[in-house]
Amino acid sequence: MHVTVLGAGSMGHGIAQVSAMAGHEVVLRDIEADLVEDGLEGIRENLQGGVDREKVTEAEMEAALERIEGMTDLADAVADADLVVEAVPEDMELKKDVFTDVEDAADEETIIASNTSSLSVTEMASALERPERAVGLHFFNPPHIMDLVEIVIAEQTDDRTEEAAIEYVRGLEKEDVVVRDTAGFASSRLGVATGLEAIRMVEEGVASPADIDEAMKVGYGYPMGPLELTDLVGLDVRLHIAEHLREELGERFKPPQTLRRKVRAGNLGKKSGEGFYVWEDGERVGMSGDWGEDDE
Secondary structure (H helix, E strand, C coil), X not given: CEEEEECCXXXXXXXXXXXXXXXXXXXXXXXXXXXXXXXXXXXXXXXXXXXXXXXXXXXXXXXXXXXXXXXXXHHHHHCCCCEEXXXXXXXXXXXXXXXXXXXXXXXXXXXXXXXXXXCCHHHHHCCCCCHHHEXXXXXXXXXXXXXXEEEEECCCCCHHHHHHHHHXXXXXCCXXXXXXXXXXXXXXXXXXXXXXXXXXXXXXXXXXXXXXXHHHHHHHCXXXXXXXXXXXXXHHHHHHHHHHHHHHHCHHHCCCHHHHHHXXXXXXXXXXXXXXXXXXXXXXXXXXXXXXXXXX
16 A cells, blocks of 8 residues: 655654555655655654664664655655545644645545544545545554554545555554544543643642652553653643633533643643653653652
8 A cells, every 4th residue: 555644743754654664655745855854764763763672673674664755745745645644733724725635636546534633534524525535543642652543434434435444554553443523532532631630630739740640550551641641742732632622522621721821831741841741852851840850
């Protein structure tokens, strides 16, 4: 299969990586050459990390890299694609524009998928002349490590598209869950609810971010605590999703003021160096504010 991924950020290049590792021919496209190169470098670093941990062989790394090509021209990027996955920022109008641009340039049988974590795939599909080929493929961050992919079925998605999406995800050796297109789907709706409550607990002084996260990891088997995950996803992204869910589902998703204040201050999590934790070179080195040392 020929897979094109639009957007070379952390999600986009991760999706490109797992697709190439599964044997697909992959194009990674972004609007600027520097962004494409950054994405390709991210893939190389991820794969080298896998080699260093003996999870990936040198031969597997080289073969995967050979299958990935970087591009900036959209028409060239989607010309041979069987599947296009957009991983652009969470903005509905932008995603609809991307969908229509892909439809104009790609083959009429090409499946067009969105990696959105919360926006309506049905609304995106409505921008297409053939909306039955639209589907949601919600990967989790980072895609090369996280096993789950949420397959989101829009109102217009036909059986061929659904079956192809399931086959693709299983071919990546990922676990698939199929959900109908509702606000927040299953995972974001539950994950955001937990994350917002954890932020409120910090706000109320119930416990430190590290202790709240540890409680969920040890007590409930979470691989990562909700506050660390918020830092990884980005506080601005979490705020945007919460506001969308509040609009769709009501006041139980009202963002805490602590979240709003941190976003206004530019404390967006790992990508900015500080959120609920302090980050240096991609590693947690402490907790933000007056909580003291991070014992992890």
